[in-house]
Amino acid sequence: MGKIFIAAGLALGLSFGVFASDASASSGKAAPSQEWTFDGVFGNFDRAQLKRGYQVYQEVCAACHSLSQIYYRNLSEIGFTEDEVKKIAAEFEVPRGPDDEGETHEDGEQIMRAAKPFDKLVQPYANEQAARAANNGALPPDLSLVTKARKGGANYLHALLTGFADAPEGFKMQDGMSYNVYFPGAQIAMAPPIDDDAVEYADGTKASKDQISRDVAAFLTWTAEPELEDRKRIGIKVLIFLIIFTAMLYAVKRRVWAKLH
Amino acid sequence: MSENTRKFKNPVINWIEYRLPIFSFIDDSVGSNYPSPRNLNYWWNFGSLAGVTLVVMIATGIFLAMNYTPHVDMAFDSVERIMRDVNYGWLMRYVHMNGGTMFFIAVYIHIFRGMYYGSYKEPRELLWIIGIVIFLAMMATAFVGYVLPWGQMSFWGATVITNLFSVIPFFGDSIVQWLWGGFSVDNPTLNRFFSFHFLLPFVIFALVFLHLWALHEHKSNNPTGVEIKGDADVIPFHPYYTAKDAFGLGVFLIFFLGFTFFAPNFFGEPENYIRANPLVTPAEIVPEWYFLPYYAILRAVPDNFIDAWGILPVIITAKEAGVILMFASIIALAFLPWLDSSKVRSAKYRPIYKQLFWVFVADTFVLGYIGAHPAEGHFLLIGRIATAYYFFHLLILLPLLGRFEKTRPLPESISASVTNASSEEGQ
Ligand code: HEM
DSSP states (O other), X not given: OHHHHXXXXXXXXXXXXXXXXXXXXXXXXOOXXXXXXXXXXXXXXXXXXXXXXXXXXXXXXXXTOOOTTOBGGGGGGGTOOHHHHHHHHHTSEEEOOOOTTOOOEETTEEOEEEXXXXXXXXOSSSSHHHHHHHTTTOOOOOOTTTTTSXXXXXXXXXXXXXXXXXXXXXXXXOTTOEEETTSTTSEESSOOOOOTTXXXXXXXXXXXXHHHHHHHHHHXXXXXXXXXXXXXXXXXXXXXXXXXXXXXXXXXXXHHHHTTO | OGGGOOOOSSHHHHHHHHHSTHHHHHHHHHSTTSEEETTOOGGGGHHHHHHHHHHHHHHHHHHHHHHOOOSTTTXXXXXXXXXXXXXXXXXXXHHHHHHHHHHHHHHHHHHHHHHHTTTTSTTOHHHHHHXXXXXXXXXXXXXXXXXXXXXXXXXXXXXXXHHGGGGSTTTHHHHHHHHHTSSSSOHHHHHXXXXXXXXXXXXXXXXXXHHHHHHHHHOOOOTTOOOOOSGGGEEEIIIIIHHHHXXXXXXXXXXXXHHHHHOTTTTSOGGGGSBOOTTOOOSOOOOOGGGHXXXXXXXXXXXXXXXXHTOOSOOSOHHHHHHHHHHHHHHHHHTHHHHOOOSOOOGGGOHHHHHHHHHHHHHHHHHHHHHTSOSOHHHHHHHHHHHHHHHIIIIIIHHXXXXXXXXXXXXXXXXXHHHHHTTTTOO
């Protein structure tokens, strides 16, 4: 009986999950599964990969995409030292608050100061209108949560970034669009952002298009789920405890009920 | 009064018990002095599991509420702050998110259990109806809760569902505006939904209390559906069912926390991790899985409903018919005690009902599947057939079946069935 109800619960849960997940699969080609270090019950981020991914984001994607949930201080979680974080932050400028006289502007210009670890990553555009104006009317979405906000997560990102191609003959392309089968409708308003050697990795890793896509996808998985490692580590402990404890409860139940017969 | 006071070994407990007989109350409710049928199987675990889940939802919800900001400009970011900067905030939120799913899994199984064993029949009709009211309150709670993180599905789900009320004759539009607190889903809507979301679980708690009160009056039904006749039929709740429920809880928590820790967004919709945007409609607006069957029923009515049947004066529109059917599909459940005409409770002794029960379960799964797909083409057709069958089962089959079905002989008593069962298949 016990097995039946576990199975029933699983079936109910899984079937609905599966049903729900293919609901909008019709929109773009399904991304092939890649191997990730953060997959599975014991998955972990590869710090070196996250750092490379940050470099890609900063040198390429940050020209158009914001990362609004992330503060410079968060970068210490992917392996940068505190000094490095301070240095990274100091390369950017943010509006300075009012001084003792209440001044924020000088000669009509906003007074700036160097960014600090407690600041959010500086965004490429002041507002949505500016972003659209710079991108032919298209809006580059914020990437903080993008792996959670798309079916396929990191796999989708990797597929999207490596999936640009020439449109097949007869396919009607609109102006300024790029062909990409993984994007719903196969036309995306983002030009292929990376190519082989689009960045030069400090750690000597060969910067192939595939490698760059993988690294930035891993980095954006971290920005979406910074708790992933804690979650899995605690989860394993909790489940091991529960399995042992439940086995004991089963023994207790058997013993209690044995009295009945 | 005082002669009713029970004696306990511990003097402190005795002191309290004499003034407030709470310990005998516990003992009479879930303790050694509450007699339960001796043959309850594991399907009877889901009531207590739902109860535990309610407590988990309230506990995690309170912590979320400490850090959540019900404002359209801040709600989404405040939830992300909970996920990132609040200590163990991610745990609270993922437990709460998956807890909603687990609550519905437990309650759906609990409801199907009642249908299989005929637990709604005399004298448990009110117990059953209170259960349906709890179910409705849960749906309301989950619906307003899902709006709180203010993602795309939050916003558009709220827009679609609140719009349903516009079909109410004469007052529809005013009611919708009143629900919104304005002319669209906006900040006042979010504020009041938060308020309702905080309140409703406590209403559910009170309803659960009534539910249990009614339960304890006539005790649990059991797999045979035969009433308790004597002492041989019952065993004390404690330690027998406390032990069994505790084991069941362990298994349930493994399932619950397995998802929470290792696939926390499995049941969720990716679209809801995109901030709400009133100017961008998602390609597809899908509710959480537990609403999918109702969503399928809602959309089952053909748009050209009236034309299709050649009825000239337009009586109701397709949308109105869909809304009525959707609410009717739940309200009909409340009438089960009267719709099901069979004198025999348990499907164990009703060979035809037993099969129809599983067909009905399958039908709800089909509806769920259809609810996750756009209402077009063969999805729409299957959805209509499944909707029709849903009502056919409840409104036509059940009333007729009880008159014609040849039931198997019932055991003399629960204890008789238990002693025979050991030679048969066993429980
Ligand atoms: C019957 C029990 C309850 C159910 C079924 C329920 C359901 C839900 C659901 C489905 C969500 C959306 C989760 C998401 O996708 O992010 C949610 C969010 C929320 N709930 Fe509840 N809830 C319950 C009880 C409570 C209680 C008692 C409180 C507080 C007193 C509470 C506070 C919150 C808060 C603050 C949020 C927004 C944060 C978030 O979205 O994670 N809930 N609830």
